[in-house]
Amino acid sequence: MLTGRTALVVSSQCRSYTTKHGLRPIPILPDATLETFRKDAFEPATPALLPRQTFNQLPAVRRWFIPASNGNVALNRHYLARFGATIVPLEITNSDKFTRIEQSLSFFLECVNASSSTYDVRPSRYFNAYRPGARAVRRTAQSNTFFSAAALTPPTARVYLAQASINDLPRALRDDLPVPDLVLKSGKGDVYDSSIWIGQAPTYTPLHRDPNPNLFVQLAGTKVVRLFRPDAGRAIFAKVQEVIGGNASATMRGDEMMQGAEKKALESEVWDDDAASGRLGFEAELNKGDGLFIPKGWWHSIKGTGDGMTGSCAGQLVVSIEQANTVLIYAIALTPDS
Template identity: 35%
Template sequence: MKLVCATSGTRAFALMSKQGVIRNISALAICCAGSSIRKSAARVFRSHSTQTAAAGAPPSRPGESAEGQAPPEVRTVEGPVNLFVFRLETFDPELPLVMRNSHQLPAMTKWFRRHDTGHYMFTPHLTKHSQTIFPYELTDPDSGSGSMGSQSPSSSAPPSHSPYRFPSPSPLRDALTEFRSWLVNHSNERYLPLMALIAALTEPTAEPEEFQQFYAPLGLLARACEFNHRNAALSMKTTRTAGMAPPPPPLFLQRLYIAQSPLDSLPAPLGEDLPTPGLVRNGGRGDIYDSSVWLGLEPTYTPLHRDPNPNLFCQMVGAKQVRLLPPARGEELYARVRRRLGEPGGSSRFRGPEMMGGAERTALEDAVWGEDPDRHPDMRQAVLRPGDSMFIPKGWWHSIRSTGTGLLNASVNWWFR
């Protein structure tokens, strides 16, 4: 836990002026000014929110539409939010809020570059740290396993070693096999450990597992992005000959995810590219409970769960869909899914590995994203694009996903109080 700011006696907080200048104002001074300031600020905020909602949801893009009738949109504002109004209308009453084009983090331009294939690759600034170790997840929904195998459901951290077991045939295994061949032909001996890792991942077994966690260098994801870009470029160059069948679709690595990697474990130059937003430093008491970076190849997925602290989630590359439920309504939905599985109870306060595979993953995904007739009417949704951020209050249930194919997706978040 990092103490960013704390005061004694009269609490101080920051208020942002129209010019974007932050000035410190005593909470006592606001109270002495009377309720007219609060009412005026609330009117401005509600007017802004209403205008944004009237403009409709952001235009949908391929792969962003949800199955069935989509829930209503989360309350939305444009641009950076006034800190005083944020506390009054969002943080204190514990209501979600989407802020469009609100956070242009340095990492967005310093870490990634987009190519004409639509794929992002890492910049030299980021690849300088290719040997840094990160926690990875790899999901194979076509494994047919439906079980977590030897992975302990009580541990949220990746194991020190992993069996990496996937069956044959599997689209993921095919992509991994081609990826390994490409690495052999386009890499030096520095990448021998990665080749050994991919070889282990492609070994067939009688005990397939659809969800794996392991540690590997950042270079694994960097090379996977290059591989997908290369295949997309080759596909774009392929021409159809008259009378010939169309070429097969390109093979992409997917669902390889650096998930929930703590920011304080990043090399110092990378950590500086993700400065703590003002809403996190000044929106609450100034306590930062935790922070994480999320980098991976679409589609990515986080099942329905709740967090014990408020969350500011910022999108950097690609788009993510979020669906939310208020605390009591989410509890009802989660309990109903557990009863259907014959597993009453269970913890959902963190994103755990037990949620990522098997019957529980399928049931939670159907309940939130499918055409579940029992889906609660209080559910809300949002689509976040680069520069957008979202405040998720403490205890609100949420599921987050991206739905592309092999494209890079990047996000960062802070849990704070």
């Protein structure tokens, strides 16, 4: 529960939006000044939304995304293709199968294009000719084909550019996501870590916690974040481990979060509307330019929603970007004062 100074902030200084399903809303700070952020969010270590569209002017918002003909948002492939040789980590999910690989940014852009094509495209070194509605299949040692026209069903494979270090990206892309002053000046000013995520909606990040405070910034589209205090998050994690008969560590998280029984149980416990955890949690919906502060140790799960491209950036302190078909997240981590 929010108590003492935090409760005063929520009731008298911060606005909030109404959540569904009994989850408590996260307060919105009255302004985006460093003083207010420190006093009402960073120092008391309580979740807070920055005023809506605080980060709308980040260059990546207008350079990485373009309007699509259907009214949604698309990746600016022409711009991003200039950096196609950059090697990035990718997560590939197909039904309940999950794998991680490293490939070029060009490969990822081809995946995004093929999964949203409505016409035949010329065969490439990445894909066979794509037919509308073809089923996406996993690459194997014998085949480099991700899409098969054999079955006229919607694509099932999801390719997610996940946890690519921002420091490993070309200078021009790094310049598109400058570190906000709130990240540089709130704590010691050290940039602890930075990462970027891009994927196709619907996207899903399972329940986890980070070792540093995060500022999550949405660059395009919509994401819903559910948060739980450290004690509540630990209780949810322990309950799930008991249910599935697991013994996973709450601090060392691996691929078990992304597939199998643990993924299903965690998602059900956090996102099912009738789950008991809903009485313990907080929720925020982020759109383009919105920013969310997540304190150190708070457990959170994130879903990308809607249609079109999505993107997010985050810093530990974390920032996020999202639009509705593809999700992009950029994270920066800073070392807290303590």
